[in-house]
Amino acid sequence: MKVTEQDVAYVADLANLELTPDESTRMVADLNSILGHIDKLNELDTSNVEPLAEVLSAFASTERKGSEKFAYAQRADEVKPGLSREVALGNAPDTDGSCFRVPKVIER
């Protein structure tokens, strides 16, 4: 598998990144070099191996199955105080005082 300029442009689009032509050229080379190393994984036959997304459920409660495994992550559904509107908006580059403000979403 070889990453091309077109692939980089497509993935940059998916990731909402804008790359300069120089950045793009370097990215093609870097991704190919890194993926060349990652292709090592193809030496392994994993056809009957379950994927592992996170380890906590696998080790914290080995005797539990399915969603029971995640019982530790549950809590009572109670309303608790969160950040105030003022604090939540505190780091925004643009607000109208009560909402985040962004450039026009729909063009006329």
Next chain:
Amino acid sequence: MNINTLTIDAARSLVESREISAHALAEAHYAQIAARDGAIGSFLTLTKERALAKADQIDRLAERGDPLPPLAGVPVGVKDVLMTRGERTTAGSRFLDKFIAPYDATSVEKLEAAGAVVLGKMNCDEFAMGSSNENSAFYPVHNPRDITRVPGGSSGGSAAAVAAGFAVATLGSDTGGSIRQPAAFCGVVGLLPTYGRVSRYGLIAFASSLDHVGPLARSVKDSATLLEVIAGRDPHDSTSAAVPVGKYSEECGRDVKGLRIGIPKEYFGEGLNPEIREAIERRIDGLRKAGCEIVSVSLPHTEYAVPVYYIVATAEASANLARFDGVRYTTRSPQTKTLADMYRRSRDEGFGAEVKRRIMLGTYALSAGYYDAYYLKAQQVRTLLTRDFQDAFTSVDAIVTPVTPTVAFKLGEKTDDPVAMYLNDIYTVTANLVGVPGISLPCGNNSEGLPIGIQILGKHFDEATVIRLGHAVEQEQQ
């Protein structure tokens, strides 16, 4: 008092006996920072007002003769990926240059509740992505042991400050070795708790299935004391484990006789610097003499860990970093006409080269057509890596390995070759993928006087054995 070698116990008893006030102790550290951090670059922000207010509070307790909390007056630093309310919190990124944290990370809150004085925020690789601290958007950190060399990364500022005498201990974060590798490069102790042991609430997320918060310190006992303080279930973090927290500092000094130590041959093969191999073999010999049983074990999938890591970590990073959109977090590219344009340009201007590289790799690995070949495959090999450890831990209590294949390298030496930089993590990434705890501690210097680290990995939630062994290895060198 030698401020450069002060431990937690020593600092606390100075404050308790009122030999020095917590205020004066903090000021003494700020004086060191002012005099010498210009050449090191370990701090990004000093939080002096907050630190001195905390110190004064401790001094009032001490004056009254009230019982003091475990970290009373101990000057610490926290990596700048951890939120500190009302203080600048940047994650080493231009994107968050002006970001003021709206709340405290649980680990920081716990440190302060235990009496610690937070001097400031430690420099790090941008969003904790790097192995040399050269990816900080602000300035690189220099290794206090040799300022032409890197301190390691991504918690390079946290390690350098402890080594240089700027803070008694620090918090770092470790996603693929970011506490243990800089600890090894700077000659300090770095502790990786079990996945889920320490709350990540208020940690700026890099790769959520791999991120850990943990301490860097001058002794194994200090790291154990810090772990006792920061560990435990947190209702704010659903991935924190409800597993009882031990009295880890009491493990220091307990007999290691009869413990079975696994030596995985895959960690001692080609690529390991011979001086590091010798230093570690000497320590293994020491453990044998102390009554440990040394057992050869195999972790057969070790060579696949770095490729798995760089898929899993970047995939998760690409999702976590989607939140930096120009709407909420301070940075927005000026004069953009449309929303899509604003997202793109803000991200382009805010992120550095390594962060973009990882977002691109992660997005590629998750994109339609490549998901099975890369992301799913990596998750399957992650299962094989965990089986390696499960198998090994049926016959041993802990595993001893190197931390890094080489000692600290020169600034600029690996910046042009991402694969060479990534391979520096070869002995550390597996612990994150598998979720086991580990410690990195000094085990001597090489012929150039640069520090060498040794790593001890334990079973899930068995930090106690890791600390007990770490302390034995440390004492044998005294």
